[in-house]
Amino acid sequence: MTAMLKEAQGSFAPLRQKLLRLGVHENDLGVILSRIRTGPRLQRGDNILAARHSANHLTVLMDGIACLYERLTDGSRQIYSFQYAGDFCDLGRHVLEATEPKTVVGAVTECRIGYLENRVLDQLLVQYPSFGTALWRSCVIETGALRATLLSSRQPALQCVAHLLCEQLARQSATGIDEAIIPISQVDLADAAGLSVVHVNRVFQELLAMNLLSKVGRYIMVVDRGRLARLGNFDGRCLDMPKVLSSWNVKI
Amino acid sequence: MTAMLKEAQGSFAPLRQKLLRLGVHENDLGVILSRIRTGPRLQRGDNILAARHSANHLTVLMDGIACLYERLTDGSRQIYSFQYAGDFCDLGRHVLEATEPKTVVGAVTECRIGYLENRVLDQLLVQYPSFGTALWRSCVIETGALRATLLSSRQPALQCVAHLLCEQLARQSATGIDEAIIPISQVDLADAAGLSVVHVNRVFQELLAMNLLSKVGRYIMVVDRGRLARLGNFDGRCLDMPKVLSSWNVKI
């Protein structure tokens, strides 16, 4: 019983951390988190949103890594962003009906997801306005990250990949996890960076030679975060959560 | 007197149109629009947000074309998006304190801007929840457009430019204006597409030769919108406004 609670608590920790940083009041968190229904466990490659295509809920990634992508007519895949524990998978759908119908959210590693029914979500938004603001903020931050990605994609591949890796570290640490290992395959990274796998691999070895990365099994470990960020012109602020709040929040 | 009203009316038309499409109720529009304070007229190159750096207000583009960009250390410029009459220039700042400090909004053509004081904005958001939803939606749509841009930037230059031009038409028509002329210089388009001016120019002539574009003075006119969209794999839906509303709106 205690063990179960502990485990449940653990899986909610990233989301709790994220909502806190997004400006949700600590006292409101308990109620909000308690309304989340735990969903299935998914394997790499599974379509997270297709699991319940009905779209009657907001989907939260409770554990693991997912990616938002689109498959092109020629079979190639563009990954727009990776998502980590505590991230909302389909935030746009709530305010915008048929947002990006072609966009898919897939599991990159083994994942566990949670649901928040639309009906419940609506209640929460009315009851806790800071929750709505948090979701809105989340969208604004995502937009900023996307701009940074676009910017980095104009750079040569070495710096582009460096930026991508820094972004992953920053996204992880947004949920309170400060892990230097990025468990993402080169194939996935290539699809995110818009480079060929072959070239990503070459860039990798260059980064290894520069002692910025090292390999842990099949995965990547970032050795020198600072130098990697400078190389990729990564601006950590682009994913920062607010602690200070705008007048909007003071008002409501 | 009547003429003044008419002109004032005219300048609010795009914003009115846009808010309507974003789901703001028609009855609420009058009050919202009446609270907008008209700002100065700006010339090409002017920094729109620096005009009133205080950030005590939301800035609306009333007329003309602006662009959101960032200047890099090497002097080059990345344009993230062009903005048209009715667009909000600094929507992110309201929910997120120091969002993108390096990001600038500049006037691409002669512009007229309007202001909505934060205090007033807060009042309106409380009074007309659909207005808040509209702003949130606006952000989601912007994110979708950015994803489409990222996607198109993986294509060869010809299709990339085609996509960019289609996006401009779509953005214009979002405010009710259906104009086939795009008054943006090749330099600006190059900075937006992430290509060199030289290469953009070559692509241009190719598009001219394909009878997709024609030149009107120094400006571009889109001759065959459909073929251009197909060439650039442009998905018009990515900028679509909702008419049907999600459960969120029904609730509030």
Add this chain to the structure above:
DNA sequence: CGTGCTGTTGAGGACGATCAATGACGGTGG
């Protein structure tokens, strides 16, 4: 009538894609 911005054209070179092949690893089924 210069000065600056935009548009246009040419030539050379770099970065990264593509094609092709191989090795390593884990899972599956005979």
Add this chain to the structure above:
DNA sequence: CCACCGTCATTGATCGTCCTCAACAGCACG
């Protein structure tokens, strides 16, 4: 237990797209 297969990582060689540099023409501006 081993053969087989799929995914991922790695390496080499060729080729194309697009950048860079450079120069010049048109046009608006003072």
